[in-house]
Amino acid sequence: MRELIKLEGLSREDWLAIRRTGIGGSDVSAIMGLNKYKSALELYLDKTGQLPDPGEENIAAELGLELEDFLAKKFVSRIKKNEELDIVLIKPKYMYQHDKIDYFYVNFDRLILTPDGYIPVELKTTTEYKREDWKDDNIPDEYYMQVQWQMMIAEADYAYIVYLIGNRTLDYKKIPRNEKMIKEVVKEIKHFWNDFRLKGIPPAPDGTLSARDALNILYADDKSDEPLDLTEELALDYAAYKELANKIKADKFEQDKIKQKFMALMGNNTFATITIDGKVKKIRYRNIDRAGYTVEPKTLKQFNIY
Secondary structure (H helix, E strand, C coil): CEEEEECCCCCHHHHHHHHHHCCCHHHHHHHHCCCCCCCCCHHHHCCCCCCCCCCCCCHHHHHHCCCCHHHHHHHHHHHHHHHHCCEEEEECCCCCCCCCCCEEEEEEEEEECCCCEEEEEEEEEEEEHHHHHCCCCCHHHHHHHHHHHHHHCCHHHHHHHHECCCCCCEEEEEEECCCHHHHHHHHHHHHHHHHHHCCCCCCCCCHHHHHHHHHHHHHHCCCCCCCCCCCCHHHHHHHHHHHHHHHHHHHHHHHHHHHHHHHHHCCCCCEEEEEECCCEEEEEEEEEEECCCCCCCCEEEEEEEE
């Protein structure tokens, strides 16, 4: 790998501008369709400078950066205790790029210096709600992709992920290199960059909220009221959409019929119970008061099945 640019003294704005000129490890899962929060279409807008600045602090990201030194320190002590390894852990001063492919970038949180080269160490903080994602040998897909990318550029056989869950659990996992996946990732990254980014052609939306928001940004302006005939391209999709919409309506109707059975039998009772497989489920049917601000205050009847 090659040094791309020195990080010291580099502003966040300049760092982001440089990242837009290539693909980094955190971009990989979006292109591979394995990121719950970012689509390939949103990434395309980012790389082409069309994604608006959110204009707000990202406290979670800032906290993650603040905790990196702590996680790194704990990792050094844990690996010495668990594996009797005295490692030399360094904080890279540079953003790096692939030896042969200029737009393949990487930012390492830390690197282990060994006689044979560098071993990537990724430092992550997450919430208690994500605990199941780390259970046993699991790690989130987007992080697995990220460290495979790092291993590919660093020419490493393995990497470490150090993670802190909800300020209660700190541990690390050793991730082996997956050559088959790396080859597939490289192919898809090249496809994204050459066929979409360089040609200025947005990739297809994937049905995620991220893709929906990206489409609203991409086509924010109303330019024409002239009807566009999409029969040839989307006739089958239109039929499928209407079929799904009708099914949702039918399911909602059946659901409402069942709710009304409960309501009729409960009458003026505000609570009822149903026991299923020894577990007691609650049903609530009561009045709630809606405060009046810009609308008139009202008392509404609310029904919930728990």
